[in-house]
Amino acid sequence: xxxxxxxxxxAVCIGCKGCEVACKQWNELPAxxxxxxxxxxxxxxxxxxxxxxxxxxxxxxxxxNTDFRWLFVSDRCKHCGEAGCLxxxxxxxxxxxxxxxxxxxQDVCNGCQxxxxxxxxxxxxxxxxxxxxxKCTLCTDRTEVMGREPACVTACPTDSLVFGERExxxxxxxxxxxxxxxxxxxxxxxxxxxxxxLNVFFLLQDEPEVYGLPSNPQLPQDKVPxxxxxxxxxxxxxxxxxxxxxxxxxxxREDQEG
Amino acid sequence: xxxxxxxxxxxxxxxxxxxxLGGIAAGSYLLAAIADIFGDEEDWPLVRIGHYxxxxxxxxxPILLTLDLGQPFRFWRMLTQFKLLSPVSLGSWALFLFGLxxxxxxLIWLAKDGQLEQGAMSALRPLSGPLSSLPRKIIAVIGGFCxxxxxxxxxxxxxTTANPFWNSNQLLGISFLVSALTASIAxxxxxxxxxxxxxxxxxxxxxxxxxxxxxxxxxxxAWELFHEGGGMLLTGQxxxxxVVGVAIVGVLLPLILLAxxxxxxxxxxxxxxxxxxxxxxxxxxxxSILVAGEEAVSGAEAVLRYxxx
Numbered sequence: 001x002x003x004x005x006x007x008x009x010x011a012v013c014i015g016c017k018g019c020e021v022a023c024k025q026w027n028e029l030p031a032x033x034x035x036x037x038x039x040x041x042x043x044x045x046x047x048x049x050x051x052x053x054x055x056x057x058x059x060x061x062x063x064x065n066t067d068f069r070w071l072f073v074s075d076r077c078k079h080c081g082e083a084g085c086l087x088x089x090x091x092x093x094x095x096x097x098x099x100x101x102x103x104x105x106q107d108v109c110n111g112c113q114x115x116x117x118x119x120x121x122x123x124x125x126x127x128x129x130x131x132x133x134x135k136c137t138l139c140t141d142r143t144e145v146m147g148r149e150p151a152c153v154t155a156c157p158t159d160s161l162v163f164g165e166r167e168x169x170x171x172x173x174x175x176x177x178x179x180x181x182x183x184x185x186x187x188x189x190x191x192x193x194x195x196x197x198l199n200v201f202f203l204l205q206d207e208p209e210v211y212g213l214p215s216n217p218q219l220p221q222d223k224v225p226x227x228x229x230x231x232x233x234x235x236x237x238x239x240x241x242x243x244x245x246x247x248x249x250x251x252x253r254e255d256q257e258g
Numbered sequence: 259x260x261x262x263x264x265x266x267x268x269x270x271x272x273x274x275x276x277x278x279l280g281g282i283a284a285g286s287y288l289l290a291a292i293a294d295i296f297g298d299e300e301d302w303p304l305v306r307i308g309h310y311x312x313x314x315x316x317x318x319x320p321i322l323l324t325l326d327l328g329q330p331f332r333f334w335r336m337l338t339q340f341k342l343l344s345p346v347s348l349g350s351w352a353l354f355l356f357g358l359x360x361x362x363x364x365l366i367w368l369a370k371d372g373q374l375e376q377g378a379m380s381a382l383r384p385l386s387g388p389l390s391s392l393p394r395k396i397i398a399v400i401g402g403f404c405x406x407x408x409x410x411x412x413x414x415x416x417x418t419t420a421n422p423f424w425n426s427n428q429l430l431g432i433s434f435l436v437s438a439l440t441a442s443i444a445x446x447x448x449x450x451x452x453x454x455x456x457x458x459x460x461x462x463x464x465x466x467x468x469x470x471x472x473x474x475x476x477x478x479x480a481w482e483l484f485h486e487g488g489g490m491l492l493t494g495q496x497x498x499x500x501v502v503g504v505a506i507v508g509v510l511l512p513l514i515l516l517a518x519x520x521x522x523x524x525x526x527x528x529x530x531x532x533x534x535x536x537x538x539x540x541x542x543x544x545x546s547i548l549v550a551g552e553e554a555v556s557g558a559e560a561v562l563r564y565x566x567x
Contacts, residue, residue, distance in 0.1 A: 090339055090350055
């Protein structure tokens with residue numbers, strides 16, 4: 001099967017939170033009591049075990065000024081081409097589906113939580129009801145079994161969310177980017193190459209950080225060889241010291257006796 | 259504004275205590291193995307005690323790790339995979355293998371001491387023949403390498419996450435390993451004194467080894483404080499747990515006490531004091547690193563940073 005992706009075109013997002021609601025409905029995720037945050041019109045603030053899709057509200061410029069603008073982004077698991085959570089999972093519960101999504105098998109996960117700090121986007125969450133890790137599934141039950149789009153994409157009224165074959169979506173993103181730039185707007189594609197290509201990638205109108213995305217996300221496991229090398233080098237040093245210490249004493253004692 | 263990173267909710271009373279006990283199990287085994295292979299019969303009380311401590315500590319470790327799981331009865335899932343780039347996967351295997359070797363080594367020494375002939379363990383008496391024919395030192399070498407991994411992988415596990423506090427220090431693995439060794443010498447010393455073999459530590463080269471490792475540790479503790487992001491350890495509760503508990507009480511003070519006795523014999527009381535200080539430092543090292551990493555992305559300051567955009 002072809003690699004499937006989702007394009008998030010932030011330029012046409014109107015912040016309706018329809019995707020957030022559709023996700024809750026389809027995945028039977030309960031409401032959370034967020035309280036009043038005072039951050040723009042967004043009380044959700046972040047992804048969690050009960051919120052797999054979140055529309056972030058960013059206000060730029062002074063209210064009542066002409067330069068004021070909203071920057072919305074519909075955020076979810078990026079289903080990374082090289083996924084830290086998948087690499088670290090010690091039980092094999094995290095797997096890649098045949099269309100390229102990264103999913104967590106709830107029957108295999110044992111809740112060790114190593115995938116949670118392995119995610120550079122703050123996606124994977126601990127479900128306190130089951131004790132297991134969970135996150136967006138890219139609706140693989142809909143896309144791979146039923147031949148439909150993810151629930152959030154179906155609900156999106158402005159086509160800010162588009163689902164399809166990755167190559168076609170990349171071409172679409174480039175087309176949109178060129179049009180925006182021609183009209184004097186800033187437009188960047190985020191997630192084309194990052195972490196082996198994100199299966200949920202973005203057309204952004206500002207720096208990634210403005211949208212709560214890291215500008216240069218790294219695969220945590222890239223550091224594994226380096227970290228082991230330092231540890232091994234140090235342990236050779238320490239081991240030698242211990243060996244010399246015990247040998248010297250034995251030799252010293254043998255000299256005394258001899 | 260960066261991403262709102264999530265933290266693993268690893269309670270310190272399971273995970274930091276496991277890091278500490280796993281380090282002691284591995285460190286004691288390593289020291290016992292090295293003393294067995296490179297020392298002589300006079301080192302045997304140390305070898306014996308090291309192996310017994312390793313066995314007791316390694317029995318508690320998997321219990322803590324299992325209780326920490328969201329679904330404890332699925333702990334065995336860890337041993338269905340073997341992933342080279344996943345420290346937690348390799349660590350699970352290393353702990354499993356290390357536990358096996360620690361068990362065999364301890365049994366060998368029990369048989370050697372004739373402990374299987376009497377009392378509660380006499381049920382194991384038929385084993386004493388086969389046990390004494392096992393290649394003790396070869397087992398100690400393999401077990402020692404597993405132990406080395408067990409003592410160090412926990413630091414590697416933290417420094418290969420997306421958490422900026424942990425992944426900015428690639429020396430966490432070696433830091434945990436050194437602190438495991440100094441804490442193991444502390445436990446072994448306490449038991450040696452308790453069992454009447456205090457002379458092995460009060461007047462010995464073993465103590466110089468302790469001093470040297472603490473000297474190494476002070477650099478790693480300083481690096482932890484002064485590397486990018488380490489400044490967090492100078493604030494809040496971490497000033498008490500890390501600066502006071504680890505740097506001053508756990509490393510600097512023992513270093514001064516030991517250095518003051520170079521070439522001289524040390525009283526039992528003084529060795530015990532140093533041992534207790536080192537153990538306090540060893541625990542708070544792991545506690546501080548674990549909790550500070552969690553607070554770095556979820557604490558009040560991090561939330562405020564997020565809210566202010």
